[in-house]
Amino acid sequence: MDKLVIEGGRKLEGSVTISGAKNACLPILAAALLSDERSVIKNIPNLRDMATMLKILKNFGVRVAQDGSTVTVEPHGYKKYIAPYDLVSTMRASVCVLGPLLAKQRRAQVSFPGGCIIGPRPIDLHIKGLKALGADIKVERGYILADGKKMRGGNVYLGGHFGSSVLATANTMMAATLINGTTVIESAACEPEVVDLTNFLIKMGARIKGVATHTLVIEGVKKLHGAEHSVIPDRIEAGTYILAAAVTRGDITLKNAIPEHMVALIDKLSEAGLDIKTAPGGKGLRARWMRKLRPMDITTLPYPGFPTDMQAQFMSLMAVTDGISVITEKIYPERFIHISELNRMGSDILLEGASAIVKGVKNLSGAPVMASDLRASAALVLAGLVAKGRTDVQRIYHLDRGYEKIEEKLRKLGANVWREKEK
Numbered sequence: 053m054d055k056l057v058i059e060g061g062r063k064l065e066g067s068v069t070i071s072g073a074k075n076a077c078l079p080i081l082a083a084a085l086l087s088d089e090r091s092v093i094k095n096i097p098n099l100r101d102m103a104t105m106l107k108i109l110k111n112f113g114v115r116v117a118q119d120g121s122t123v124t125v126e127p128h129g130y131k132k133y134i135a136p137y138d139l140v141s142t143m144r145a146s147v148c149v150l151g152p153l154l155a156k157q158r159r160a161q162v163s164f165p166g167g168c169i170i171g172p173r174p175i176d177l178h179i180k181g182l183k184a185l186g187a188d189i190k191v192e193r194g195y196i197l198a199d200g201k202k203m204r205g206g207n208v209y210l211g212g213h214f215g216s217s218v219l220a221t222a223n224t225m226m227a228a229t230l231i232n233g234t235t236v237i238e239s240a241a242c243e244p245e246v247v248d249l250t251n252f253l254i255k256m257g258a259r260i261k262g263v264a265t266h267t268l269v270i271e272g273v274k275k276l277h278g279a280e281h282s283v284i285p286d287r288i289e290a291g292t293y294i295l296a297a298a299v300t301r302g303d304i305t306l307k308n309a310i311p312e313h314m315v316a317l318i319d320k321l322s323e324a325g326l327d328i329k330t331a332p333g334g335k336g337l338r339a340r341w342m343r344k345l346r347p348m349d350i351t352t353l354p355y356p357g358f359p360t361d362m363q364a365q366f367m368s369l370m371a372v373t374d375g376i377s378v379i380t381e382k383i384y385p386e387r388f389i390h391i392s393e394l395n396r397m398g399s400d401i402l403l404e405g406a407s408a409i410v411k412g413v414k415n416l417s418g419a420p421v422m423a424s425d426l427r428a429s430a431a432l433v434l435a436g437l438v439a440k441g442r443t444d445v446q447r448i449y450h451l452d453r454g455y456e457k458i459e460e461k462l463r464k465l466g467a468n469v470w471r472e473k474e475k
């Protein structure tokens with residue numbers, strides 16, 4: 053296993069190119085299963101989750117070729133419909149093959165994904181969406197067994213206890229594209245990754261109205277064709293580099309980030325005193341530390357609210373911002389494993405239910421810390437960048453799931469960071 057070693061205290065400056073969005077690529081690759089024809093998907097980041105998704109596609113008998121950041125998917129004539137436990141258990145997002153398989157093969161068996169370190173991850177909304185389209189679904193021996201012979205369009209409300217669901221919207225929408233009749237999804241998620249998927253489906257010939265709204269209307273078609281698509285830049289990776297500028301009192305230009313995808317984060321950081329502007333030339337963003345930041349309270353919410361996937365990283369910044377901030381998690385109320393690791397580095401954070409009370413400290417001190425999930429790992433890296441001395445972030449295979457070439461990009465910005473084998 054690898055670890056990331058960081059000698060903290062350097063100001064990060066320069067520019068960084070943001071990779072394609074992991075959470076857009078995964079359902080888009082799954083959507084390619086809806087056609088018999090070749091799809092070409094560009095701007096795919098080289099990440100562990102992408103490799104898992106390609107393995108899943110190959111496992112169905114689909115031919116896949118990768119050339120740098122371009123992936124060609126040739127599903128022609130694939131017949132398999134089982135996503136086994138050993139693949140699904142390494143990546144929950146594998147559940148997004150359920151909708152496409154069901155629509156195309158009229159049956160699917162997908163291992164039940166189970167929970168994970170960020171808390172329970174139910175799939176009741178996925179099942180509700182597909183049942184509303186007439187699918188017969190049972191859970192047996194750890195598998196979701198779905199029969200789609202009687203599927204047809206239907207109406208469904210997909211709002212759950214914690215708001216809309218990204219992948220339940222993706223699964224229901226993908227299934228609806230290829231079945232008879234009209235489907236209306238109310239309380240659909242409208243995260244930029246869902247919008248990117250919708251745009252890809254439309255390029256494949258799907259008939260979808262209400263793109264980027266909470267009501268999607270899908271008119272089923274008989275066949276979808278292959279399509280070419282370039283995936284949007286990753287707003288969470290971009291946000292993490294903006295926070296790297298804030299936490300190290302630096303100046304970072306994000307060459308290709310899309311500011312409209314990061315409104316909540318930009319708003320909070322600007323209010324805190326960070327200088328964030330559209331980069332010279334009108335493309336991308338420049339984040340510059342100019343003055344001491346103020347503490348900010350945040351509450352995570354579905355898009356366009358503050359993203360849960362930025363909560364841990366934002367906490368690292370607040371941990372070294374003078375004053376008190378309250379960080380409330382409304383999407384995954386248990387997503388706080390990073391607190392104990394940050395406190396090992398000298399932060400002063402108290403958990404009260406689903407809120408963290410962060411009392412900013414002057415300094416963090418480097419320590420060996422353990423990454424528990426992808427975004428928590430990114431938070432520990434940010435803490436390591438500002439801490440005094442050496443931080444060893446162990447188990448960085450989590451980071452490799454979602455941050456392409458992280459140590460290379462950070463080094464280019466001036467960080468003293470390298471990868472070592474864990475003993």
Ligand code: EPU
Nearest residue numbers: 075145173174175176177178212214216217218219383426
């Ligand atoms: N939920 C239900 N029932 C369901 C599905 C979800 O109650 O059937 C709940 C969840 O427990 C959560 C809320 O609804 O409280 C939102 O979950 P959502 O379904 O939107 O999450 P997801 O689609 O499984 C995606 C991202 C996550 C990101 C969330 C929220 C992908 C591959 N994953 O997951 O990304 O945190 O949306 O924005 O798109 C990450 O990248 O680190 C990550 C965890």
